[in-house]
Amino acid sequence: MTDLTLAPRQAPERRARLRRYLMTPPEHFAVSYAINPWMDPAVPVDVGRALAEWRILRDTYRRLGHRVDELPAPAGLPDAVYAANGALVTPRVTVGARFAYPQRAAEAEVYADWLDRAGLGPVARPTEINEGEGDLLLAGSVILAGTGFRTTRAAHAEVARLTGLEVITLELVDPRFYHLDTALAVLDDDAIAYLPSAFSPASRAELERRYPDAVIAAEADAAVLGLNLVSDGRNVIMAAAAVGLARDLELRGYVPVPVAMPELLKGGGGIKCCTLEIRRDTDPEGMVP
Numbered sequence: 001m002t003d004l005t006l007a008p009r010q011a012p013e014r015r016a017r018l019r020r021y022l023m024t025p026p027e028h029f030a031v032s033y034a035i036n037p038w039m040d041p042a043v044p045v046d047v048g049r050a051l052a053e054w055r056i057l058r059d060t061y062r063r064l065g066h067r068v069d070e071l072p073a074p075a076g077l078p079d080a081v082y083a084a085n086g087a088l089v090t091p092r093v094t095v096g097a098r099f100a101y102p103q104r105a106a107e108a109e110v111y112a113d114w115l116d117r118a119g120l121g122p123v124a125r126p127t128e129i130n131e132g133e134g135d136l137l138l139a140g141s142v143i144l145a146g147t148g149f150r151t152t153r154a155a156h157a158e159v160a161r162l163t164g165l166e167v168i169t170l171e172l173v174d175p176r177f178y179h180l181d182t183a184l185a186v187l188d189d190d191a192i193a194y195l196p197s198a199f200s201p202a203s204r205a206e207l208e209r210r211y212p213d214a215v216i217a218a219e220a221d222a223a224v225l226g227l228n229l230v231s232d233g234r235n236v237i238m239a240a241a242a243v244g245l246a247r248d249l250e251l252r253g254y255v256p257v258p259v260a261m262p263e264l265l266k267g268g269g270g271i272k273c274c275t276l277e278i279r280r281d282t283d284p285e286g287m288v289p
């Protein structure tokens with residue numbers, strides 16, 4: 001008999017599900033105001049570099065078989081490249097955004113308009129402040145919802161009402177991790193990774209209770225926005241600098257796909273920020289396999 005206790009633990013084989021994403025090129029990217037600690041208007045940004053980084057990300061998704069739609073860059077809205085904030089698109093409901101800062105307010109209508117035209121409406125226009133998938137992360141049948149800096153608790157209740165889904169409020173406490181998608185990543189319907197110190201004690205306890213097997217990220221990996229990642233269930237497109245997190249994900253059977261976005265990081269955003277997932281497909285063939 002083989003001694004099973006000596007057998008190496010096998011990581012499960014992960015399966016990718018093809019996705020559909022919406023991205024907005026950083027043609028008008030700039031850091032002309034500061035609404036998070038990463039932004040410093042005194043540091044110059046290079047739009048050419050930002051565009052090159054963004055194209056690599058877009059092409060990475062396409063190479064993996066995913067569909068990427070592009071929203072034409074709106075002039076005068078330098079943060080519109082962070083498409084995740086533009087809405088929340090669940091399989092049944094599209095909820096528009098309402099931004100916390102006036103500098104980004106006009107983005108809400110730009111995204112809602114595009115989604116309406118793409119046949120992904122009707123777009124519910126919220127009355128409370130929510131910054132889309134920046135703070136509202138769909139994990140299986142629940143929405144993990146951040147608050148503390150941008151999206152409000154009142155918005156969590158509104159999103160629960162509009163989507164009919166359970167919304168779990170998580171309080172963010174570290175200004176560097178001002179959106180939930182900078183502190184927590186959804187790897188699969190029931191798997192997440194997060195940085196515990198970014199959450200209030202009560203929210204940490206809630207995460208421990210709900211996700212006892214979660215990947216716990218190190219501060220150093222979160223500080224390069226390593227948690228601001230996009231997972232298709234198998235491939236994890238993530239910041240190249242988050243090497244510790246990449247190793248932990250590999251041990252669990254995921255396939256890290258490193259992408260570097262130093263220029264776009266100057267706006268306080270990473271890979272997930274630039275990516276809005278559209279959990280629906282209006283193609284006649286139906287949902288991509």
Ligand code: ARG
Nearest residue numbers: 036082084134179267269273
């Ligand atoms: N400069 C943008 C802001 O502060 C960055 C948004 C990043 N997006 C995100 N999903 N975390 O609003």
